Amino acid sequence: MSISGLCQICESRPAQEQCxxxxxxxxxxxxxxxxxxxxxxxxxxxxxxxxDDVEINRF
Ligand SMILES: [Zn+2]
Ligand SMILES: [Zn+2]
Incomplete structure (x- = not known):
């Protein structure tokens, strides 16, 4: 797996994974x-x- 770009959270380290x-x-x-x-x-x-279900259905 090759991901190019910076971590979108800290924006200071190279991204390793994708959520x-x-x-x-x-x-x-x-x-x-x-x-x-x-x-x-x-x-x-x-x-x-x-x-998860509670959060989604609690509109
Ligand atoms: Zn980071
Ligand atoms: Zn995420």
């Missing part, structure tokens, strides 16, 4: 490898049983 949720390019520091998410999404997607 599978929002597509943000993230460096190794700002990428949660276990979740496949950038640090931003990982912090929002807090571990919970049905957090």
């Amino acid at each position: 599978s949720n929002c597509g943000t390019l993230a460096c190794e520091v700002h990428y949660e490898e276990s979740a496949g998410l950038c640090a931003d999404c990982a912090s929002q997607a807090q571990p919970g049983p049905d957090n």
